[in-house]
Amino acid sequence: MTGLRVAVVGGGIGGATAALALGRLGVDVAVYERRASVPPVGSGLGLAANGRRVLAELGLGTALDATGAPIGTMRLLRADGTEVAHYDTGRLLGMRRADLVRIVLDGLGPGVVHQGRDCVAVVADTERPVVRFVDGSSTWADVVVVADGLRSRCAGAVATPPALRPSGTSALRGFVDGRGLPDHLSTGQNAWLGPDRHLLSYPVDRHGTLNFAAFVPRPAGSADEWSFRVDAQTVRDAYAGWDPDTRAILARATEVYRYDLADRDPFAPWVRAGVVLLGDAAHPMLPHMGQGANQAIEDGAVLAALLDGAGGSADVTERLAAYEATRRPRTDRIQEQSRRNGERFSGARDLTSGGDRGPTQDLSWVYGYDAGAAGRAAAAGLRTS
Ligand SMILES: Cc1cc2nc3c(=O)[nH]c(=O)nc-3n(C[C@H](O)[C@H](O)[C@H](O)COP(=O)(O)OP(=O)(O)OC[C@H]3O[C@@H](n4cnc5c(N)ncnc54)[C@H](O)[C@@H]3O)c2cc1C
Incomplete structure (x- = not known):
């Protein structure tokens, strides 16, 4: 039991995973989600090996395997259907977004998720960060995780994110x-x-x-x-x-x-006075690497590993800085490559040049990443420094 109290703003894929990972470590965590329930429809997404690794470590492997569709092969085709290449997807699991969120939320204990709680602001620079809701109520925590997505309302407590870039x-x-x-x-x-x-x-x-x-x-x-x-x-x-x-x-x-x-262009900082950004609120990316949700999941694992055993506020500050330092080089790179893939996939280039259209790139650095291990290594580095 760490005694740390954490509030998560946004119960999407990133916020829910962070809460689950923290809860597993005995942290007192609450999630505040604007929606009254998980939307029943929504879209699909590909859960890649790097995201699956984190969720399996949190005990969700069986539920995911029973729900999602394993996808072995990706075929790359011209508009007329002729095949240019095919390759191994590296354990991709196709999922409905709603199923994925529900599976992660189901892993949380009763009373952790507060739905229908629309946060209007997060206030840093008070003795402890405070979350304010549209109904005028508020709550405090030692750490507030802002995970309210691409159009984040609360990220402003930490940074001035650059404008959205259509x-x-x-x-x-x-x-x-x-x-x-x-x-x-x-x-x-x-x-x-x-x-x-x-x-x-x-x-x-x-x-x-x-x-x-x-x-x-x-x-x-x-x-x-x-x-x-x-x-x-x-x-x-x-x-x-x-x-x-x-x-x-x-x-x-x-x-x-x-x-x-x-x-958005990558921006900094992600951390200020006990408030920390996670998922699309920190690193919104185009979908052309299929990594937005997977990166949000990784964030949760790294953040939890670093907050495990956190003590006073100076210690928390150091651990949150280590979270940003661990995550940013990777998400900066994936944001950038997602943009480039978008240009390649819808570019006018002749597909016979295949390799430069993206999918045949070596993506082992994306899929092979073990976020839990990276977080624990970063935490161990703090203890020895
Ligand atoms: C076309 C498309 C395809 C994609 N395909 C993939 C894919 O295959 N693989 C992949 O990994 N990613 C994919 N993504 C990206 C992925 O959907 C996002 O990166 C991911 O959902 C980010 O998770 P998040 O938890 O940070 O944000 P979100 O999933 O957006 O969750 C944010 C949550 O915060 C809540 N919220 C917002 N404001 C407030 C507030 N004020 N108060 C309280 N709660 C609030 C929202 O209701 C929501 O539940 C795709 C995206 C698009 C557009």
Whole structure:
């Protein structure tokens, strides 16, 4: 038992994982989530080996394996369906985002997650950091973890993040019933790359559901909203004339959401007076390495390992600084490479040059990372210094 009291703002993938990892170490942790419940639908995502490693160490391996869809192979295709390359995905698990969040939240004990709690501000520089809610109430903690996502409201307690940087691309996303489609569509990950757009599909459960994400130039004159439902025909029109396999998938789409993509330049600091940023609130990245959630999960493991056994506030300050120092070089690099992959995947280059389009890069440095071990090594380094 460390006696440390931690409040987490945001019960998404990053906040929930951090809370679970801290709770496992006996830390008194509470999560404050704006939504009243986990949205039942949402989109899909790929849980990569680096994220799976963390969640397996937290005891969630069996639940994840029973829910997600293992994806062995990624096929890289031209718009007409001819294959350019295929490669091993390194233990990728396709999941519904809602399933993943629910599995992590279920790992937390009763009373840890407070849903329907909309945080309006986090105040640092008081004796202890304070979280303020929209209903006028507030709470304090020794450490406040700000994990409220890409459009973080509370990150301002720590830093002035650079403005969101729209990528000029929208993702049209949805699920389809993949039963009856050929095996190479229903079990694998497929990426069709065309001149100014690309389409990704992969399974997300054990019942034949496929997720698709169709990346297209952001339509001119778009509204200020960044996420909303569109007519399903929009995505079919965007890929008219492509590989019949893409049309077979998109013909089944009924509910399609448009999500306008943006990231930020890497920024610092992530830590101030007991308040620490985590996940997209710290390092929002484009989805073209499939690492945003995986990096948020890694953050949680490293933060927990460093806070294990923390004492007074000077000790906490040193440990939080070590968290930032451990995480930033890696997330800076992944943010940068995610941008470059976006340019490559939707670039006008001839696909026969295949290797420079991204997927054939050596990604062992991404997937092979053991965040729990990295956090424990950083903590041991503090003890010996
Ligand atoms: C098209 C697309 C595809 C993607 N595919 C992948 C993929 O395959 N693999 C991958 O790893 N990542 C992927 N990502 C990225 C991934 O979704 C994010 O990086 C990840 O969700 C970040 O987790 P987070 O916990 O930091 O933030 P979020 O998941 O956004 O969670 C933030 C939480 O905070 C809550 N919140 C917000 N404001 C407040 C407030 N004021 N008070 C209280 N609570 C609040 C929100 O309701 C939410 O629950 C993809 C993203 C996109 C757009």
